[in-house]
Amino acid sequence: MSHNQFEQKSQAWSALFSEPMSDLVKRYTASVFFDKRLWQADIAGSLAHAEMLQAQAIISSADLAGIQQGLAQISGEIEAGAFEWELDLEDVHLNIEARLTQLVGDAGKRLHTGRSRNDQVATDVRLWLRAEIDLIVELLLALQKSLVDTAEQHIDVILPGFTHLQVAQPVSFGHHLLAYVEMFARDAERLGDVRRRTNRLPLGAAALAGTSYPLDRERVARTLGMVDEQGRACVCQNSLDAVSDRDFAIEFSAAASICMVHISRFSEELILWMSQNFGFIRIADRFTTGSSIMPQKKNPDVPELARGKTGRVVGHLMGLLTLMKGQPLAYNKDNQEDKEPLFDTVDTLKDTLRIFSEMVGGQINPATGRKEGGISVNREAMEQAALRGYATATDLADYLVKKGLPFRDAHETVAHAVKAAIAHGVDLSELPLAVLQGFNASIEKDVYPCLSLRGSLDARNILGGTAPAQVRAQIARHRMRLG
Numbered sequence: 001m002s003h004n005q006f007e008q009k010s011q012a013w014s015a016l017f018s019e020p021m022s023d024l025v026k027r028y029t030a031s032v033f034f035d036k037r038l039w040q041a042d043i044a045g046s047l048a049h050a051e052m053l054q055a056q057a058i059i060s061s062a063d064l065a066g067i068q069q070g071l072a073q074i075s076g077e078i079e080a081g082a083f084e085w086e087l088d089l090e091d092v093h094l095n096i097e098a099r100l101t102q103l104v105g106d107a108g109k110r111l112h113t114g115r116s117r118n119d120q121v122a123t124d125v126r127l128w129l130r131a132e133i134d135l136i137v138e139l140l141l142a143l144q145k146s147l148v149d150t151a152e153q154h155i156d157v158i159l160p161g162f163t164h165l166q167v168a169q170p171v172s173f174g175h176h177l178l179a180y181v182e183m184f185a186r187d188a189e190r191l192g193d194v195r196r197r198t199n200r201l202p203l204g205a206a207a208l209a210g211t212s213y214p215l216d217r218e219r220v221a222r223t224l225g226m227v228d229e230q231g232r233a234c235v236c237q238n239s240l241d242a243v244s245d246r247d248f249a250i251e252f253s254a255a256a257s258i259c260m261v262h263i264s265r266f267s268e269e270l271i272l273w274m275s276q277n278f279g280f281i282r283i284a285d286r287f288t289t290g291s292s293i294m295p296q297k298k299n300p301d302v303p304e305l306a307r308g309k310t311g312r313v314v315g316h317l318m319g320l321l322t323l324m325k326g327q328p329l330a331y332n333k334d335n336q337e338d339k340e341p342l343f344d345t346v347d348t349l350k351d352t353l354r355i356f357s358e359m360v361g362g363q364i365n366p367a368t369g370r371k372e373g374g375i376s377v378n379r380e381a382m383e384q385a386a387l388r389g390y391a392t393a394t395d396l397a398d399y400l401v402k403k404g405l406p407f408r409d410a411h412e413t414v415a416h417a418v419k420a421a422i423a424h425g426v427d428l429s430e431l432p433l434a435v436l437q438g439f440n441a442s443i444e445k446d447v448y449p450c451l452s453l454r455g456s457l458d459a460r461n462i463l464g465g466t467a468p469a470q471v472r473a474q475i476a477r478h479r480m481r482l483g
């Protein structure tokens with residue numbers, strides 16, 4: 001073992017311990033092989049802490065300079081893959097501190113003044129998660145843009161809207177895609193809320209009760225960018241709470257789960273639309289796979305996996321909630337178990353969002369500078385499907401209401417008309433005027449435009465409705481918002 005001042009560690013923690021840890025217990029308690037991922041946050045936190053210690057005259061300028069130089073070297077070593085992570089040193093914090101002391105001696109040993117790994121790890125996870133939230137919000141913006149682009153190309157494409165997966169009313173495919181834009185916009189907004197509560201500083205809470213050194217916690221918060229919209233330092237206000245609660249991680253997992261649930265709903269639709277029975281869309285071959293036995297198959301693996309991975313992310317949320325449940329104040333080692341679910345949630349969500357942006361909107365072709373290879377739509381198949389299932393029956397009822405019938409009577413009249421159309425195997429728009437007039441004498445020739453798919457869409461010219469004019473207005477709003 002190279003990190004000399006911790007050489008005792010492989011034997012026992014301190015003079016207090018009479019026997020060394022067994023290898024099994026070492027492996028069981030160590031977290032370095034997953035929490036080394038926090039190294040950048042750990043170093044940023046240490047630098048901010050050390051700089052404040054010096055400003056408060058708790059350590060000397062020479063010590064600060066040593067710490068800064070040592071941590072810079074360690075960053076370089078980790079980036080170059082030259083840093084030796086040691087299981088014996090348990091976690092990312094002890095590994096870095098040991099190396100620092102090896103490099104700069106006593107200055108390294110002074111870094112931990114007024115600090116505990118309890119407030120250190122809580123700070124690291126918050127800093128790390130804050131950066132990841134920012135990346136995820138960017139990815140959500142990119143996905144929304146892909147959806148808006150695709151929606152804009154398909155404002156006038158009509159597909160059957162379903163309720164209960166039964167044909168209900170015709171809708172614009174653009175309108176349908178914009179429903180998901182709304183969901184992903186809320187997901188981004190939710191993550192913004194989570195970010196605000198994540199971006200608060202635990203350091204200074206020390207092990208659990210605060211510290212006797214005159215630390216300037218607000219200064220550390222400002223150095224680390226833990227400030228609110230008004231630029232005020234955000235510092236956890238109770239030391240017991242600061243080191244022990246992981247509600248920010250749970251909240252993040254909840255927001256990630258909701259986002260994945262949205263993704264899984266979209267995935268389910270893509271899978272249905274791609275099946276031969278719908279034949280509405282195709283996605284690029286690179287998002288599909290073949291079958292080892294059935295040569296004709298092209299399976300929608302990416303949407304299916306996204307649907308499946310939603311279970312995993314929701315599972316992590318349950319894991320974190322259960323991890324926190326019943327923990328007494330303050331820090332308990334249980335909390336070390338927060339990292340793997342959190343890391344996996346972030347990785348899964350980021351990959352999924354990246355893949356979906358590309359699958360929906362395509363990729364820039366460097367030769368043409370244009371996006372290619374997104375969802376391709378079979379307009380005829382969609383419209384044919386919308387023409388089956390009497391999707392404009394509500395429009396006939398609305399027509400009769402305009403002629404003075406109470407809505408309930410109109411509803412009943414149209415039910416008779418639909419029954420007759422089914423019996424003749426035709427659409428409502430294919431019933432001759434005389435037949436329609438048999439159901440209600442006020443029906444005139446001007447009923448036919450109302451019974452067309454396009455007429456049905458145009459009629460829903462209300463804020464949030466599917467009329468192409470409304471869809472265009474929504475696209476303009478999203479473009480302003482998304483930049």
Ligand code: ARG
Pocket residue numbers: 031035091117118121331333335336337
């Ligand atoms: N690796 C630990 C964690 O992830 C760091 C904090 C350890 N604190 C302690 N008192 N053992 O939570």
